Amino acid sequence: MKPKKLLIPALVLAAALGLSACSGSASSTNPSGEAGTPVSGGTLTYFANTEPPVWDGQRIPSLNANSINSSIFDTLVAQDKDGSYKPDLATGWEISDDGLTYTFTLREGVTFHDGTPFNAEVLKQNLDRPLNEPDLATVSTGIAENVVVDDDTLEVHLSRPNAAFIHALSTPHWPIYSGKVLSEHTPAELSASPELSIGTGAFKVKEYTKGSQLVLERNDDYDWAPETWEHEGPAYLDEVVIQFVPETQARIGALTSGQADAIDQIPPLNIPEVEGAGLTVLEKDNTGTPYYLALNPNLAPFDDKNVRIAFREAIDIDGLLEGVYNGVQKKAWSTTLPDTPPVGSFDESLVDSWGYDPEHAVKLLEQAGYTDVDDEGYRVKDGKRLTLQWDVDSLYVQTDQRQQLGEAIASSLKDVGIEVIRTPYDTAAYTAELAKGKHHIADASRGYADVGTSVAPFATISIPSSNGGSGINYGLLSDPQIDAAYGVISTSQDPEERIAAAYEVQHRILDEGYAVPIYIPKKIVGTTNAVQGWKFDAVGYTDSFYDVWLHQ
Structure with missing residues (x-):
């Protein structure tokens, strides 16, 4: 050759x-x-x-x-x-x-x-x-x-x-x-x-x-x-x-x-x-991925797209960022950050394409069958409360005051009837715990100046193994459309092909509610x-x- x-x-x-x-x-x-x-x-x-x-x-x-x-x-x-x-x-x-x-x-x-x-x-x-x-x-x-x-x-x-x-x-x-x-x-x-x-x-x-x-x-x-x-x-x-x-x-x-x-x-x-x-x-x-919440679509109730989208629309990201960070941290609109190379990999059309809409979130939850509310104000379906498990890596909870932000997010979700329980895990055991698939939410951010690293956390190949491994797909997501796009991004030497594939992934993640971008780390x-x-x-x-x- x-x-x-x-x-x-x-x-x-x-x-x-x-x-x-x-x-x-x-x-x-x-x-x-x-x-x-x-x-x-x-x-x-x-x-x-x-x-x-x-x-x-x-x-x-x-x-x-x-x-x-x-x-x-x-x-x-x-x-x-x-x-x-x-x-x-x-x-x-x-x-x-x-x-x-x-x-x-x-x-x-x-x-x-x-x-x-x-x-x-x-x-x-x-x-x-x-x-x-x-x-x-x-x-x-x-x-x-x-x-x-x-x-x-x-x-x-x-x-x-x-x-x-x-x-x-x-x-x-x-x-x-x-x-x-x-x-x-x-x-x-x-x-x-x-x-x-x-x-x-x-x-x-x-x-x-x-x-x-x-x-x-x-x-x-x-x-x-x-x-x-x-x-x-x-x-x-x-x-x-x-x-x-x-x-x-x-x-x-x-x-x-x-x-x-x-x-x-x-x-x-x-x-x-x-x-x-x-x-x-x-x-x-930063470039790479924002600080985001990865949602596990393999586990009820997040196996229902309506619940995933409702979860996202129930979070007042702008208000929380203002309260916790005095507006210094800016909202992220996509799972690929601006300026991530190749230049143009971030799809600017996604700016202002989604946001806080608690009334619509409630309608989506009702469509998903959560029509009742218990004595504590949480939504119920078939007698079971809408409770989500958020696994947390204890090493990073102090980074950017993420403990404070996470608690604020969990507290605010009660307004639409969603209960969130945050459980910290030692870093050494964190990915192995996620591999068990018992969590609904895991948070992450990943700084790297190549668009492949903003897509890899959502590819099947990156699902963590039971012994820990190096898997960074914290939502345990396996989506053929994303995998195909990642195949292009990870192998093509053509920046235009890589950018087009990155756009496809960003839209797919938001359309399906696989993750919630929160803020641009700095x-x-x-x-x-x-x-x-x-x-x-x-x-x-x-x-x-x-x-x-x-x-x-």
Whole structure:
């Protein structure tokens, strides 16, 4: 099969904003408003809202881990601001006409933090991992075999065409570990501690105290930054101290008192407090999926479309967002967010196409047979109350005040006679619990700068398995029309074909009431005026601390 030489896959030619949720390039921000001349030195103290539950990027799509790992690991390719892909650890690549073989030419002279060299054999060790560890999230990439051609060339053979393969390799979901680490340590050990996170990146792990903090120090040997960054050579900062502080007021207090240079996850209602202290608030909308409620159509009463639509129309999303977030979080109209690449993947015709209509919701419930109301005001059919079970991942309930929002949604639904019971589950058991199919509702959001990830949560292939797995189809939805469209989105290199299929899915989900889009997630970070060069990617997460510097 004659290969075609590409540095920019066809699917990204239209992706003007096609940045990964964790890609190696992003827009930069100068919080003080004055760029100045970058200077080297200093320690950045950053208060993160949670400690990553797992440190291995291939194992779980944790944006908290990815935000940190992107400073420790380089990626095989880097995604630029215009959505094109540029060399990183790979200097170039060829894709066969059938889209099944990728040949990567690798950068020479790169070393890991432990002094061992980066080469094709080490890359093969990393890309072989999904073949040997079937519970990894990266299994979905479709790698069938990796073949070392020589020290600087690796062939990757896929089992099926994957339109987002190059994009996937631009994210910290594919951290490139030292081969020595992979040979000497188990997958469980990689997951348990960042002290084994030995990559080729601009920072290396200096020390780690579980439950408290992680300290990164500059890799002075770093001399292979991709052109997507703002400078060359080592990072500016000497160190980055990342402290894990889940309490919101503790993070804000640390910023206003000067104990922290930057803090993560400022709640919208606290923005005036931070700005009033003369500090800077940085905001960036996500791409991918919104925060949404996935409805399980396999379980009564949600096996009735009328009940699903009634549930959606009974939620005053605008009013709840105003009450919980003071209007900072904006309503989502679709399960694909604006600016998700390829550009145009979000169907703008869906704006204002549905909304809050409690009177119609009641009519739909009555059509579904819920004509009676019990003594507590809940609707009843055949003597059984309309009760819905909402399963909650306990790790994320504090993100964006989702606990408060969820409770408000559940409470408001009583107005039309729907009872909602929210039950939290430990993260480790969450997907296995969902796989049992006993829930009616599960909430999620997924940041990633490719339209495939906004559709994958509704494809049959993504239904979670009973042992947990990596399934992200929390509604356990199996719809042939959506599956067919996802087949196009996941294999086609034509952006127009992918966009048309994405439109079909967005309409299908809303028409059938399979999910309720709630709001557009965003990253909200607070910094002192000394912090310069802060980076956001398309979903609002810092790519790396590489370009960050402190104004003296």
